[in-house]
Amino acid sequence: MSVLLIEPFYGGSHKQLMDLLQEELQEDCVLCTLPAKKWHWKARTSALYFMQTVPTSSNYRILFASSVLNLAELAALRPDLGKLKKVLYFHENQLAYPVQKCQERDFQYGYNQILSWFMPEHKLARLEKVIGVKRNGDAYQSEGLPGQQESRAVMKTIDAHPESGLCEPQPGLCTTQHEGLPSPAAAPVQAEAPERTNPCQGEDKQHLTFNLSNILSGLDYQQRPLHIAWPHRWEHDKDPETFFKVLMKLKEQDLPFHVSVLGETFSEIPDIFSEAREVLGSSVLHWGYLPSKDDYFRALCTADVVISTAKHEFFGVAMIEAVHCGCYPLCPKALVYPEIFPAEYLYSTPEQLFKRLQNFCKRPDIVRRHLYKGETAGFSWAALGSKFRSLLAAEPREDL
Known part of the structure; x- marks a missing residue:
């Protein structure tokens, strides 16, 4: 249980990323989630929920979460988790998310991301x-x-299973250490909701x-x-x-x-x-x-x-x-x-x-x-899995 995975909105691409990491890490992780509903409520309150429900362990080395979580709040509420190396995955940017009416924008969600964001790392087979x-x-x-x-769920190889194994690129990945991932970084495809x-x-x-x-x-x-x-x-x-x-x-x-x-x-x-x-x-x-x-x-x-x-x-x-x-x-x-x-x-x-x-x-x-003139192989788990394993296997530094 050296890697703690936290997902307040366990659905869609959020779910598939966590499921993929849990599958790959197997016995080396513990996954804590909340259902994929009431997104705004999860962004406001999930830190308090996970403060109470995440089990304590001296084996945790790394905390991996999506930016739906207010990481700053969780670190303050749970000092033991605040000491871990933290990797925060941004599925979107709430400061730029389009609203239907200008007066509807709630700055809280972007503010949560700012508080949680530390040292970002920039970016058929038919x-x-x-x-x-x-x-x-x-x-x-x-x-x-x-x-x-x-x-x-994203699987490791498309040849072995009828799924794409496609992953998202690095702009969504932030880490509290200087080490980063060469673009792109992984995230999964659709999941049931x-x-x-x-x-x-x-x-x-x-x-x-x-x-x-x-x-x-x-x-x-x-x-x-x-x-x-x-x-x-x-x-x-x-x-x-x-x-x-x-x-x-x-x-x-x-x-x-x-x-x-x-x-x-x-x-x-x-x-x-x-x-x-x-x-x-x-x-x-x-x-x-x-x-x-x-x-x-x-x-x-x-x-x-x-x-x-x-x-x-x-x-x-x-x-x-x-x-x-x-x-x-x-x-x-x-x-x-x-x-x-x-x-x-x-x-x-x-x-x-x-x-x-x-x-x-x-x-x-x-x-x-027509034959597609771009490339998609670089987004596969086969191409990116080793980089994720390397990131999640790194030892935390004392100055974190």
Whole structure:
């Protein structure tokens, strides 16, 4: 139990990072968590909770936590933990997180991160390697039905298990020692979120299975309409308004396309989703979160283009996953995307995004023949695991 892992919001990429580290460290760690709900409440009060619940041990050497935790408060409340070497992982920057209304910004969450932040360290294998869908000339062959597994945890190798093993880059990693990780550093992909519900999912799950079966075995591959994927959380910071307005414009021009709107839902869903669901109608292949990782990767593997319209992104696991599954990415020429994706995959305005998709709808063969010109191997656990082990194996210094 030399490594103490603390996660106040144990869901999504937060959960998968902790699960991966726990799997790799095995008997050398202890994991303390809170459920993935009421995010703001966890940011305000989790230090007090963990002060009372984290077991004391003389074996702890390192504390690894996400920045949802107010680390400064925990260190003050638990002096024994304050003496440890501390590694704080930032999944996002609360000072820059977009708000729906200017008066809604609560400085407390960014302030928590400032208090906790010390000395930051700056920054398919395609279908058959992902879910057992093999390409046969210009067609796809499905090898069985997708499994009903409970999570999408990152695994060590994509060849050994139908998962991507993708990790986040170093800008999210801060440590109290000068030693750092060469960019990029690891974080995981999506995980189940039991509290996030989608009232439409039951009906559309059947819709997905039926349509994808037809796509995989029926229509000629090159003659199918363009399949667009949007695999993001249903929240305003992912800017679904821009995405759906572009798709509605394609629909108005009677351009053929299919869309899979994936990702998790929270208690509040932007109104644009219900409006878009009605307008897009038969163009929708799937609508909502897929608890089975096999279903999720199967949807990505049958998609041609993956879109991001995010207004706040420090890596974008879902985009890298989709590229690994063979999708052509289209991302804003902003945020972290220019650091990861070559220029041809970036757009500057919604109008540019529309024009790219307009051309792809008319000629889907363009993207289906395209070979991605960037690199994704550097984000895998195979590439980054040794760096994490090295970081978490370092001995604490006396001056910490």
